[in-house]
Amino acid sequence: MTLPPPLRPVRWLGAQALGFLRAAVDILSLLYGALVVVPLFTRARGAGILVEQFAKQVRFTGVQALPLVTLAALALGTLIIIEANTYLPAEYAASTAAHILVKDVVPLTVAVIVIGRSGTAICVELATMKLTGQLDALLAMGMPLEHVLVLPRLVGGIVSTLALNVFGVAVGAGLGYGVSKALVPLPFTLAAVLDAVSARDLSVALVKGLVFGAAIVLVAVREGYSVQASPREVPQATTRAVVRAMGLCLVLNSALSVLT
Numbered sequence: 001m002t003l004p005p006p007l008r009p010v011r012w013l014g015a016q017a018l019g020f021l022r023a024a025v026d027i028l029s030l031l032y033g034a035l036v037v038v039p040l041f042t043r044a045r046g047a048g049i050l051v052e053q054f055a056k057q058v059r060f061t062g063v064q065a066l067p068l069v070t071l072a073a074l075a076l077g078t079l080i081i082i083e084a085n086t087y088l089p090a091e092y093a094a095s096t097a098a099h100i101l102v103k104d105v106v107p108l109t110v111a112v113i114v115i116g117r118s119g120t121a122i123c124v125e126l127a128t129m130k131l132t133g134q135l136d137a138l139l140a141m142g143m144p145l146e147h148v149l150v151l152p153r154l155v156g157g158i159v160s161t162l163a164l165n166v167f168g169v170a171v172g173a174g175l176g177y178g179v180s181k182a183l184v185p186l187p188f189t190l191a192a193v194l195d196a197v198s199a200r201d202l203s204v205a206l207v208k209g210l211v212f213g214a215a216i217v218l219v220a221v222r223e224g225y226s227v228q229a230s231p232r233e234v235p236q237a238t239t240r241a242v243v244r245a246m247g248l249c250l251v252l253n254s255a256l257s258v259l260t
Contacts, residue, residue, distance in 0.1 A: 023244070027218045033146035034154050049143075050152050057156025061118040062163050068117075072109050073168040077101055077176020081193070082184055090187040098173060098196035104257060106168040107208035111216065111249045114161055115242055119220040122153055123241040126224030127234045154217045161213030165205050173197065204260045211256065212249050219245040 084097035126149065129135050138148060177190045223241035227233040 023222065026222050027215075030146070030150055030218050030221055031154075031214070033144070034151040049148050053148065053152030054156045057118075057153050058160050060121070061114060061157055062160030065113055065117055065160070065164060066167065068113055069110060069164050069168050070171050072113065073106060073172040074175050074179065076105050076109060077172030078179045078183070080105060080172075081176055081180040081186070085180070085184065085186055085188075094188040094192040095196035098193050099201060101172050101176070102169050102197050102201040103204050103208075104253065106172055107165055107205050107212060108249065108253055110161060110164045110168055110209065111212040111253075112246070114157065114164070114213065114216050115245045115249070118157060118160075119216045119241055119245050120238050122217060122220040123224040123238045124234060126221060127227040127237050130225065130227055131229075131231060131234070150217075150221055153221065154214060157217035158210055158213035161216075162206060162209040165209035169197070169202070169205060200260070204256065207260070208253060208256055211252055215248050215252060216245045219248060 080101050081093075081097045084093040084100075088096055126135075135145060135149075138145060173193055174190065177186075177193055180186060181190075220241045223237045223244070226240075227237050
């Protein structure tokens with residue numbers, strides 16, 4: 001049925017809303033399966049699979065991302081400290097730079113890096129496993145996908161994102177101050193920057209790391225599962241995973257910053 005032009009935006013909005021609801025239901029179903037159903041299975045069999053897959057995920061998502069996180073946190077920390085010193089009074093520069101760096105810049109930067117490295121890898125891996133029949137083989141062996149695929153990647157992604165947030169804050173504030181001091185004269189000390197980082201700021205950064213890590217992995221898993229029959233669907237699913245994970249993290253970042 002062809003709608004008149006005035007109603008077409010309404011149909012588009014309705015389709016977007018339904019798509020968002022379907023995605024939310026899929027993500028919550030994956031989360032439920034990983035956190036509630038799987039522990040029952042794990043106690044009986046297969047705990048070693050979780051440990052092995054978890055270790056691999058932490059090594060890839062966390063350890064191998066350290067050089068890139070170091071470079072990004074150092075560059076952004078230096079930029080924020082220098083800009084705060086340039087445009088703000090001396091008594092506010094250190095505290096403002098610390099708050100912005102810890103609460104918003106580092107968590108979002110880490111999220112972007114995790115999306116670009118691990119989110120895409122998870123999506124491509126699961127999509128390939130589905131197209132080659134490996135997921136069906138696991139199910140035929142009685143292995144729930146939430147147990148062998150979702151849970152270790154979810155926990156590994158969360159742990160890695162949390163650790164990278166803490167590491168990024170240390171690099172951005174500490175080394176960022178050192179580079180800034182070498183480039184321009186600063187009227188405040190490193191101790192002033194560190195003292196401005198409150199327990200609340202750190203707790204917000206950790207909460208964001210937990211939420212962002214879970215969101216990235218669950219979106220990547222959902223999009224990886226979405227492929228049906230053709231290898232040409234894999235890059236399309238990967239693009240959707242990146243865009244949707246990025247958009248979700250931006251929305252969650254704004255919401256958490258406002259609420260906290």
